[in-house]
Amino acid sequence: MRVFSTIGLLPMSLVLLLGSSTPVQANKTCGPSVPLPMRLVHQFSKPTYLQCLHIRANGDMLLGTVFPNASIYYLTGASTDNPTVSTIHTFAGIPSTDVINGVTGIVETEPDVFAFTGGIQQSLGLQRNGTWGVWQLDLRPTRNNNNNTNNNTSAPIIQELVHIPDSGLLSAVVALPKTPTVVLVADTSLGQVLRVDTVTRRWEVAVRDWASMHYPPWASLQFGVNGLALRGGYLYWTNSFVAALYRIRMTDDGYPAPGAVVEDVATVRSLFVDGLVFGPGERDTLWAATNADNRVLAIGEDGEYTTVAGAPDEMTMAGAVAPRFGTLPGDEHTLYVSTSGGVVLPVNGTEFEGGKVVAVDTRPFFHPNNECGGL
Numbered sequence: 001m002r003v004f005s006t007i008g009l010l011p012m013s014l015v016l017l018l019g020s021s022t023p024v025q026a027n028k029t030c031g032p033s034v035p036l037p038m039r040l041v042h043q044f045s046k047p048t049y050l051q052c053l054h055i056r057a058n059g060d061m062l063l064g065t066v067f068p069n070a071s072i073y074y075l076t077g078a079s080t081d082n083p084t085v086s087t088i089h090t091f092a093g094i095p096s097t098d099v100i101n102g103v104t105g106i107v108e109t110e111p112d113v114f115a116f117t118g119g120i121q122q123s124l125g126l127q128r129n130g131t132w133g134v135w136q137l138d139l140r141p142t143r144n145n146n147n148n149t150n151n152n153t154s155a156p157i158i159q160e161l162v163h164i165p166d167s168g169l170l171s172a173v174v175a176l177p178k179t180p181t182v183v184l185v186a187d188t189s190l191g192q193v194l195r196v197d198t199v200t201r202r203w204e205v206a207v208r209d210w211a212s213m214h215y216p217p218w219a220s221l222q223f224g225v226n227g228l229a230l231r232g233g234y235l236y237w238t239n240s241f242v243a244a245l246y247r248i249r250m251t252d253d254g255y256p257a258p259g260a261v262v263e264d265v266a267t268v269r270s271l272f273v274d275g276l277v278f279g280p281g282e283r284d285t286l287w288a289a290t291n292a293d294n295r296v297l298a299i300g301e302d303g304e305y306t307t308v309a310g311a312p313d314e315m316t317m318a319g320a321v322a323p324r325f326g327t328l329p330g331d332e333h334t335l336y337v338s339t340s341g342g343v344v345l346p347v348n349g350t351e352f353e354g355g356k357v358v359a360v361d362t363r364p365f366f367h368p369n370n371e372c373g374g375l
């Protein structure tokens with residue numbers, strides 16, 4: 001089956017290592033009750049590697065995939081019992097030489113306008129250099145002067161906005177809070193963060209730091225800086241194979257602040273760390289997905305962390321990639337997580353499923369057992 005030959009990229013030694021990498025954590029006498037309650041929102045067909053999700057202010061989600069093709073999906077009603085999913089667009093699949101086959105990050109830059117990172121992978125996770133860029137998905141209902149009587153059903157406009165020939169695989173995108181048309185993009189292969197202005201279509205290197213952003217010598221794929229998050233004037237990122245998180249103080253314009261240095265945030269015991277997000281709301285808890293060993297972690301300001309969902313030998317969070325918080329009133333405590341279904345590193349070496357979106361209720365995390373004298 002070609003699926004296996006195209007995705008069997010990680011060396012067997014890693015797979016074997018995984019089997020014995022169940023994290024050993026001392027059992028606390030009190031603390032958050034984990035695993036946190038979970039609910040399946042939607043599962044895609046097998047195989048689908050669901051990579052990115054963006055949650056709009058109205059609660060709707062955009063989802064991007066990197067395998068078996070690059071698709072963008074629109075999911076509504078995530079907080080209800082009847083979510084619906086529609087396909088906005090599908091590009092060609094792997095292998096492809098002329099059309100992008102990976103959509104890795106997506107964010108809203110103006111109302112109904114989205115920036116996403118996309119490019120060609122020679123095989124899953126292995127970029128073709130010079131093919132990556134920042135694209136635009138325009139869903140504005142009245143943007144074009146076509147003949148649709150119902151403007152809302154007119155076709156989305158998709159175009160490559162900024163081609164970045166001197167980059168590797170672009171793995172994530174975040175919008176600057178005060179100027180969302182300017183985005184920061186992780187170039188995971190070259191170990192740098194780019195600043196891309198989606199209006200002027202100019203791009204430049206914003207942050208480059210080998211020690212915290214470049215992939216380490218043992219990495220089986222060129223994944224260094226991977227997930228990105230902006231919070232409190234800092235840019236946070238994961239370095240996937242180092243399994244560490246870092247930050248640097250930034251200006252509102254998306255450049256490192258004068259004199260800013262890279263700071264350690266946390267190092268976790270995992271083969272890999274992928275996407276990350278802060279929340280819920282203004283809480284300074286970091287949530288990170290480990291992807292390769294199927295877990296979601298909550299990381300405190302002190303760098304201490306707890307596994308809150310999933311386990312290396314479970315399907316619950318198989319290939320957890322990107323966590324994002326709900327936006328609707330009453331749903332802000334829900335952490336939505338996109339997964340690959342474990343298609344790269346099957347659970348127990350054999351089990352994988354279609355990628356899915358899982359909703360995690362984070363409330364119990366902040367309400368420890370009574371013996372703690374909890375909140």
Ligand SMILES: *[C@@H]1O[C@H](CO)[C@@H](O)[C@H](O)[C@H]1NC(C)=O
Nearest residue numbers: 023024025026027028029034
């Ligand atoms: C923690 O508790 C679980 C079950 O409650 C037990 O299986 C495990 O051995 C304990 N771990 C430690 C380090 O005590």
Ligand SMILES: *[C@@H]1O[C@H](CO)[C@@H](O)[C@H](O)[C@H]1NC(C)=O
Nearest residue numbers: 045047048067068069090093
């Ligand atoms: C793209 O991949 C999805 C699975 O994620 C599949 O259902 C769909 O048929 C594929 N589309 C094309 C055009 O290959």
Ligand SMILES: *[C@@H]1O[C@H](CO)[C@@H](O)[C@H](O)[C@H]1NC(C)=O
Nearest residue numbers: 122126127128129168189222
């Ligand atoms: C892409 O470029 C990087 C950095 O120069 C290099 O290490 C890598 O081998 C290149 N990848 C391919 C597939 O050519």
Ligand SMILES: *[C@@H]1O[C@H](CO)[C@@H](O)[C@H](O)[C@H]1NC(C)=O
Nearest residue numbers: 141142143144145149150151
């Ligand atoms: C469609 O868009 C045009 C402007 O482009 C607007 O005048 C018209 O009212 C819209 N129609 C509907 C049904 O929203």
Ligand SMILES: *[C@@H]1O[C@H](CO)[C@@H](O)[C@H](O)[C@H]1NC(C)=O
Nearest residue numbers: 143144145146147148149154
């Ligand atoms: C709209 O339809 C009319 C009549 O069918 C046609 O003449 C016109 O060119 C169309 N306009 C656009 C923008 O497609």
Ligand SMILES: *[C@@H]1O[C@H](CO)[C@@H](O)[C@H](O)[C@H]1NC(C)=O
Nearest residue numbers: 058141142149150151152153
């Ligand atoms: C078009 O979309 C807007 C905003 O999503 C909605 O309020 C409006 O009812 C829609 N119109 C039609 C004709 O579907």
Ligand SMILES: *[C@@H]1O[C@H](CO)[C@@H](O)[C@H](O)[C@H]1NC(C)=O
Nearest residue numbers: 312313314315316347348351
């Ligand atoms: C993986 O293997 C362990 C140990 O045999 C078992 O407990 C677990 O249920 C298996 N997981 C799956 C998804 O089959």
